[in-house]
Amino acid sequence: MKMNAYALSDEEIRIIHNDSLQILEEVGVRIPVEKALELLEAGGAKIDWEKKNVSIPREMVAKALDITPKEFTLGARNPEFDFAMPSSYTAFTLDGAGANVIDYRTGKRREAVLQDVADAARVFEEVELGKVLWSPVVPYDVPGGPCGILNTATSFMNSSKHVQDEVKTLDEVQYVIEIAKAILGSEEEVIKRKIYSATYCTVAPLCHDEEMLEATMELTKYKAPVLILPMPACGSTGPASLYSNIAVANAEALSAITVFQLMTPGTPLIFGAALGIINMRNGIFLEGAMETALQLSAMGQMGKYYGMPTIIAGCLTDAKELGMQADIEKVMTCLPLVLGGVDAVNGAGLIESSMTMSFEQMLIDGEIGLMCNRMSAGIEVSDEKNFFMDIKEVGPGGHFLKRKNTRTAVRSSEFFTPELANRSTYSEWLKLGSPSMFSEAHKKVEKILSGELKNPLSPSTEKVIKEIMEEAKAKLR
Amino acid sequence: MADLYDEMRNSVLEGDEELAIELAEKVLTEKGNAMMAMNEGFLNGIQEAGRLFEDGEYFLPDLIFAADALKSALRVLDSELKKNEGESVKSKKIVLATVQGDIHDIGKTIVGTMMTANGYEVHDLGADVKNEEIIRAVKEIKPEIVGLSALLTTTMEEQKNIITMLEEEGIRNTVKVIVGGAPVNQNWADKIKADGYSDNAISAVKLADELTA
Numbered sequence: 001m002k003m004n005a006y007a008l009s010d011e012e013i014r015i016i017h018n019d020s021l022q023i024l025e026e027v028g029v030r031i032p033v034e035k036a037l038e039l040l041e042a043g044g045a046k047i048d049w050e051k052k053n054v055s056i057p058r059e060m061v062a063k064a065l066d067i068t069p070k071e072f073t074l075g076a077r078n079p080e081f082d083f084a085m086p087s088s089y090t091a092f093t094l095d096g097a098g099a100n101v102i103d104y105r106t107g108k109r110r111e112a113v114l115q116d117v118a119d120a121a122r123v124f125e126e127v128e129l130g131k132v133l134w135s136p137v138v139p140y141d142v143p144g145g146p147c148g149i150l151n152t153a154t155s156f157m158n159s160s161k162h163v164q165d166e167v168k169t170l171d172e173v174q175y176v177i178e179i180a181k182a183i184l185g186s187e188e189e190v191i192k193r194k195i196y197s198a199t200y201c202t203v204a205p206l207c208h209d210e211e212m213l214e215a216t217m218e219l220t221k222y223k224a225p226v227l228i229l230p231m232p233a234c235g236s237t238g239p240a241s242l243y244s245n246i247a248v249a250n251a252e253a254l255s256a257i258t259v260f261q262l263m264t265p266g267t268p269l270i271f272g273a274a275l276g277i278i279n280m281r282n283g284i285f286l287e288g289a290m291e292t293a294l295q296l297s298a299m300g301q302m303g304k305y306y307g308m309p310t311i312i313a314g315c316l317t318d319a320k321e322l323g324m325q326a327d328i329e330k331v332m333t334c335l336p337l338v339l340g341g342v343d344a345v346n347g348a349g350l351i352e353s354s355m356t357m358s359f360e361q362m363l364i365d366g367e368i369g370l371m372c373n374r375m376s377a378g379i380e381v382s383d384e385k386n387f388f389m390d391i392k393e394v395g396p397g398g399h400f401l402k403r404k405n406t407r408t409a410v411r412s413s414e415f416f417t418p419e420l421a422n423r424s425t426y427s428e429w430l431k432l433g434s435p436s437m438f439s440e441a442h443k444k445v446e447k448i449l450s451g452e453l454k455n456p457l458s459p460s461t462e463k464v465i466k467e468i469m470e471e472a473k474a475k476l477r
Numbered sequence: 478m479a480d481l482y483d484e485m486r487n488s489v490l491e492g493d494e495e496l497a498i499e500l501a502e503k504v505l506t507e508k509g510n511a512m513m514a515m516n517e518g519f520l521n522g523i524q525e526a527g528r529l530f531e532d533g534e535y536f537l538p539d540l541i542f543a544a545d546a547l548k549s550a551l552r553v554l555d556s557e558l559k560k561n562e563g564e565s566v567k568s569k570k571i572v573l574a575t576v577q578g579d580i581h582d583i584g585k586t587i588v589g590t591m592m593t594a595n596g597y598e599v600h601d602l603g604a605d606v607k608n609e610e611i612i613r614a615v616k617e618i619k620p621e622i623v624g625l626s627a628l629l630t631t632t633m634e635e636q637k638n639i640i641t642m643l644e645e646e647g648i649r650n651t652v653k654v655i656v657g658g659a660p661v662n663q664n665w666a667d668k669i670k671a672d673g674y675s676d677n678a679i680s681a682v683k684l685a686d687e688l689t690a
Binding site for chain 1: 530533536537538578580581583584587629630631632633634659660662664665677678679
């Protein structure tokens, strides 16, 4: 069977679901967007117009969940990279909004620039499990207004995979659609192929951001998938038990689902989560904590309970540098999600509580992901894998190296061979120059970034996208 | 009296807001010395809380409880304390805000708490505060320091804009500007000519102390 790990029992999932409904009914959420409030009121919700607080009855939530698509495909510019959800394996996405990079040339941490967004896309293109590209840093060398559009355009120009980002203002939506249209040719194709999706963060506890909600609601008109990311922090922006913090995060997610389904019935949504705990000494959000991993794992289950595609934050660390703490925390926050069968994990490539990107780490995380997926695939106990005849024919003593089954198995998914981890003998390893996982990853980063750009846009499309970038620079403040 | 001062100190240290109010009211009804109650009682509590925090024994919630107990006692004794102005130790004032377009206020609130715990008079304007409002507060409150928080890379530019506005209003040299928030760093602070940057609440207090020394 597949190897599974779950944080919640079926009964506990139902309890939390009901807790979230109770929160939505009795406490409500703050939604500072008139259009959303009107839709909610028409749907039967009770509105406090002055406070912009909404009590959402459970029937409305049920109705929204009912019409939320259970499956769809995140299209990629290169259809080879299309990502259908639900997925039989757990893919990786980059996580957005870091501020720094560890420069692969100097090994030093510095502020991120737009070229890093381009380079990140190129490295991500070669991450086997990488399916969804969210530009992982916000560059310092471009102004804030057009920054989101420049990031999105740069991602599309340097990677042929599905691109995901935030739409922070209403103005940005048209630019994003124009970029997608430039690539796909028509609005109809944009709606059909879904090569762009947006992340949408609710604001804990139980609030929505005015501009981002307005913009994301507008984006659903194009049926662009929206990844809903609640992120209450246990004890600061959320209650101080993992259980109740999950209930708040889930309530936030349900409120977003309800709003988006009222806006555009049947619009594709992805159930996400980036909740966690904080360091109670300095207030810093802790991503690499086991309590964070537990909550994320539970939220993955909630998403599956609702039958929705799931992309959950994972493979995270609070380490300030690459190395032992980073890798331990990343494995511990990745494995449970993969064993829980979420469709994708977002967090690859970032360290320092997702503030700093490292290309080498991105490749190492890609390998962590493959290891976790192999673990999740489990042990196949089947007639096909029952090699009793081999056992009988070899008998006591002897060996299995000269069995046809063995020869076939070494090239099958029965055995996973890592690319970066070293499995040589000691002398072989010395001869190779004593490589570490990091040095192997570094070599690969250099090779990717010194090589040709893979899967480039056609020159004419690139020209149009560059024009859109120029317009964004001139018009978005 | 010593026992009563100890009780006051402990009410803040334990973060017992009701008790702090009760003890402060007692000072008024019994015509006690409000200034002594503050200096010998309540303020000792907040200082001790700050010390325990530095020692790693107190956590953020403990500090927030303590700071709120102190603020409540202050509110009760406010008018009485003002009568004796002149002989009072004037506390330094700080205006805090999360900049416009940014609704994240936890970090700034923690800084406010630490500042209160260290004897600053904190004027917390909240989150998503319009630039004009911050300028107005600087003019009206005349703080020694204004602290600007931004969690988003897209909103940190407002820190720069506010400094420009302070310059345009001709009041830039009346106040020290300190900046913070996840994407902010020393480099950015230098670039926008802020007076200081800190990446956590404890060093923010040290920074404020240095800037106002």
